[in-house]
Amino acid sequence: MDILTIDxxxxxxxxxRISAAPPKKTDKDAAKQELDAIGEELFxxxxxxxGAKQHSVLIVLQGRDTAGKDGTIxxxxxxxxPRGVSVASFGVPSEEEREHDFLWRIHRHAPRKGELAIFxxxxxxxxxxxxxxxxxxxxxxxxxxxxxxxxEEMLSEHGTLxxxxxxxxxxxxxxxxxxxxEKEPRKAWKINSGDWEDREHWDDYTRAYEExxxxxxxxxxxxxxxxxDSKWYRNLVVARTLVEALRPYRxxxxxxxxxxxxxxxxxLEAWRKGK
Amino acid sequence: MDILTIDxxxxxxxxxRISAAPPKKTDKDAAKQELDAIGEELFxxxxxxxGAKQHSVLIVLQGRDTAGKDGTIxxxxxxxxPRGVSVASFGVPSEEEREHDFLWRIHRHAPRKGELAIFxxxxxxxxxxxxxxxxxxxxxxxxxxxxxxxxEEMLSEHGTLxxxxxxxxxxxxxxxxxxxxEKEPRKAWKINSGDWEDREHWDDYTRAYEExxxxxxxxxxxxxxxxxDSKWYRNLVVARTLVEALRPYRxxxxxxxxxxxxxxxxxLEAWRKGK
Numbered sequence: 298m299d300i301l302t303i304d305x306x307x308x309x310x311x312x313x314r315i316s317a318a319p320p321k322k323t324d325k326d327a328a329k330q331e332l333d334a335i336g337e338e339l340f341x342x343x344x345x346x347x348g349a350k351q352h353s354v355l356i357v358l359q360g361r362d363t364a365g366k367d368g369t370i371x372x373x374x375x376x377x378x379p380r381g382v383s384v385a386s387f388g389v390p391s392e393e394e395r396e397h398d399f400l401w402r403i404h405r406h407a408p409r410k411g412e413l414a415i416f417x418x419x420x421x422x423x424x425x426x427x428x429x430x431x432x433x434x435x436x437x438x439x440x441x442x443x444x445x446x447x448x449e450e451m452l453s454e455h456g457t458l459x460x461x462x463x464x465x466x467x468x469x470x471x472x473x474x475x476x477x478x479e480k481e482p483r484k485a486w487k488i489n490s491g492d493w494e495d496r497e498h499w500d501d502y503t504r505a506y507e508e509x510x511x512x513x514x515x516x517x518x519x520x521x522x523x524x525x526d527s528k529w530y531r532n533l534v535v536a537r538t539l540v541e542a543l544r545p546y547r548x549x550x551x552x553x554x555x556x557x558x559x560x561x562x563x564x565l566e567a568w569r570k571g572k
Numbered sequence: 573m574d575i576l577t578i579d580x581x582x583x584x585x586x587x588x589r590i591s592a593a594p595p596k597k598t599d600k601d602a603a604k605q606e607l608d609a610i611g612e613e614l615f616x617x618x619x620x621x622x623g624a625k626q627h628s629v630l631i632v633l634q635g636r637d638t639a640g641k642d643g644t645i646x647x648x649x650x651x652x653x654p655r656g657v658s659v660a661s662f663g664v665p666s667e668e669e670r671e672h673d674f675l676w677r678i679h680r681h682a683p684r685k686g687e688l689a690i691f692x693x694x695x696x697x698x699x700x701x702x703x704x705x706x707x708x709x710x711x712x713x714x715x716x717x718x719x720x721x722x723x724e725e726m727l728s729e730h731g732t733l734x735x736x737x738x739x740x741x742x743x744x745x746x747x748x749x750x751x752x753x754e755k756e757p758r759k760a761w762k763i764n765s766g767d768w769e770d771r772e773h774w775d776d777y778t779r780a781y782e783e784x785x786x787x788x789x790x791x792x793x794x795x796x797x798x799x800x801d802s803k804w805y806r807n808l809v810v811a812r813t814l815v816e817a818l819r820p821y822r823x824x825x826x827x828x829x830x831x832x833x834x835x836x837x838x839x840l841e842a843w844r845k846g847k
Contacts, residue, residue: 348761370655379649380642380659380692417655479840485833486623490843558760565754568765 300534303510304519306446310507315522317467319530328533335536336376342543342550346411347381348557349550352456353408356415356539359425360464361502362492363474365525366417369464372532373539374415383408386417399423399441400448407452420445421461424509429501442512453517458542461518462535463510464525468499575813578785579794581721585782590797592742594805603808610811611651617818617825621686622656623832624825627731628683631690631814634700635739636777637767638749640800641692644739647807648814649690658683661692674698674716675723682727695720696736699784704776717787728792733817736793737810738785739800743774 301315346352358366374382385406394402400420408414424445428438449459466474475492478484495502510520521538525531576590621627633641649657660681669677675695683689699720703713724734741749750767753759770777785795796813800806 367655371653374654375650377654378646379652379654379657379690380645380661382654383658384655386655415654479837482830482833485837486829488833488836488840490836490840493840493843554761555757558757558763561763561765562754562760565763565765565768568768 300538301522302519302538303514303522304516306512306514308511308514310511312465312503312507312522315465315524317465317470317524317526319524319527323530325527325529328529332372332529332533332536335533335540339376339536339540339543340378342540342547343377343381343413345547345550345554346413346543347378348411349553350410351550351553352458352546353410354413354539354543355408355452355457355459356413356535357419357421357459357461358415358417358464359419359421359462359506360525361466361471362489362495363471363478364464364466365528365531366464368528369462369532369535370415370417372528373536374413376536377413381412382415383412384415384417387419387422400444404448408457410456420448421509421513425502425505428505429495429498442509445513446515446518449513449515449518458546459518460538460542461513461520462523462538463506463520464523464531466525468496470526471496575809576797577794577813578789578797579791581787581789583786583789585786587740587778587782587797590740590799592740592745592799592801594799594802598805600802600804603804607647607804607808607811610808610815614651614811614815614818615653617815617822618652618656618688620822620825620829621688621818622653623686624828625685626825626828627733627821628685629688629814629818630683630727630732630734631688631810632694632696632734632736633690633692633739634694634696634737634781635800636741636746637764637770638746638753639739639741640803640806641739643803644737644807644810645690645692647803648811649688651811652688656687657690658687659690659692662694662697675719679723683732685731695723696784696788700777700780703780704770704773717784720788721790721793724788724790724793733821734793735813735817736788736795737798737813738781738795739798739806741800743771745801746771 299320303310346354358369360366370384374384383406387402390402403416403420406414406416420441424438424441427433428435453459475496478487510522514520521534523531523534574595578585621629633644635641645659649659658681662677665677678691678695681689681691695716699713699716702708703710728734750771753762785797789795796809798806798809
């Protein structure tokens with residue numbers, strides 16, 4: 298399984314040439330088993346990170362309507378301890394939010410040490426929907442790629458491990474999912490004529506995503522392109538990318554916790570003697 | 573299974589007379605099966621609440637050290653969709669927090685419509701640890717019961733379903749758990765001599781809990797006393813209390829979503845015709 302992660306600014310990207318389907322040889326049942334195993338490892342790593350208080354994790358989920366942002370949160374974050382997880386969804390900005398710079402509402406949801414934050418949409422909307430629908434002048438959104446890189450670099454310097462995922466679905470799969478929503482009475486409340494309208498800007502969004510990903514992929518805040526036409530494969534790619542990003546820190550976190558344990562034990566002994 | 577929930581102010585309460593062990597006839601395996609079934613129902617109810625955006629849920633977890641607040645979050649909230657769950661832990665207040673009234677830091681974590689917030693400790697610490705250790709004058713903390721009732725009543729009027737849980741463990745079980753922490757190297761970093769010191773104030777805490785629970789139990793914000801010496805029974809009591817509190821709203825939430833669905837479908841039709 299090759300995961301397509303871009304960690305260098307300026308790479309040329311053509312989303313139309315990248316398949317949204319899982320690789321042919323991938324097996325669904327094996328994938329689910331692997332996901333469960335990864336889930337257990339993630340839970341364990343998260344516990345160490347929580348205790349060590351040296352790093353935090355920021356997961357950015359972006360994708361077109363129905364790409365599966367909610368489903369990814371449910372299935373991948375479902376493996377984690379809710380105590381150390383926060384999910385922030387960024388919809389249409391409120392009046393107060395619009396009266397601040399575009400990173401203001403984002404920054405307050407940055408994860409604190411030990412925690413994992415998941416952004417369901419994010420500051421990237423300000424170079425995506427905002428660009429496609431001309432909500433601000435081009436001169437303004439063009440500046441934002443640099444601001445985003447600077448912002449993410451600062452978070453990274455503070456110990457935040459940043460993972461950005463583009464959930465990549467095909468035009469056909471999206472149509473299917475929108476139609477399914479209409480058919481199923483219990484999902485009808487999720488219908489939005491805006492989703493259909495946005496389909497007419499499909500290619501504009503493609504260009505906007507390509508440029509955003511290309512201009513903001515860095516070593517410290519890489520983008521992973523997730524084939525998302527199959528939900529099980531999408532979940533596996535996200536979970537695996539996450540676990541591989543955390544694994545190298547296990548030893549350091551464990552050592553930190555051991556050191557804290559030694560100190561706490563000594564304090565307890567001293568307290569007992571002092572009584 | 574009888575769950576001891578207090579929903580009337582002023583009831584006399586003697587915690588020492590209430591068992592922290594599960595009732596004799598309770599079966600552990602059956603309890604785990606029931607918990608799984610409740611978990612599925614909770615997930616479903618949470619989804620309806622999220623969509624309907626009419627109510628929110630606030631779960632307050634209180635209990636002595638090692639009573640299992642973290643474990644309850646892990647096991648009960650683990651059944652929910654992380655998207656609509658937030659966990660706030662209230663430790664020693666920061667300098668900024670101390671410079672505000674005691675409800676200031678709490679209020680900002682109140683759940684928004686559709687969401688479920690879990691408080692790991694809460695505003696109740698301001699009539700518990702604060703009282704036992706004389707951190708503010710008695711005349712000040714005595715006033716807080718009324719402020720808490722008013723605050724919770726306001727949240728309730730805004731559609732917040734409030735459930736408060738006292739995780740009740742015995743003195744012996746706590747000692748066992750503290751000793752286990754010392755023995756297990758991987759848990760040693762959780763050791764705190766303060767936990768042992770606080771045991772010396774056991775009875776003071778008992779009185780403080782009794783008065784807090786008695787003075788702030790109301791119809792809209794009841795306290796449930798959870799026998800917490802056994803983790804599996806504790807989880808079951810919390811989960812069951814929660815699901816029983818949400819169940820009566822299912823029909824209303826579903827009707828709301830159906831109505832939204834009808835409207836959204838009509839909008840989509842109108843948009844299609846207009847093209």
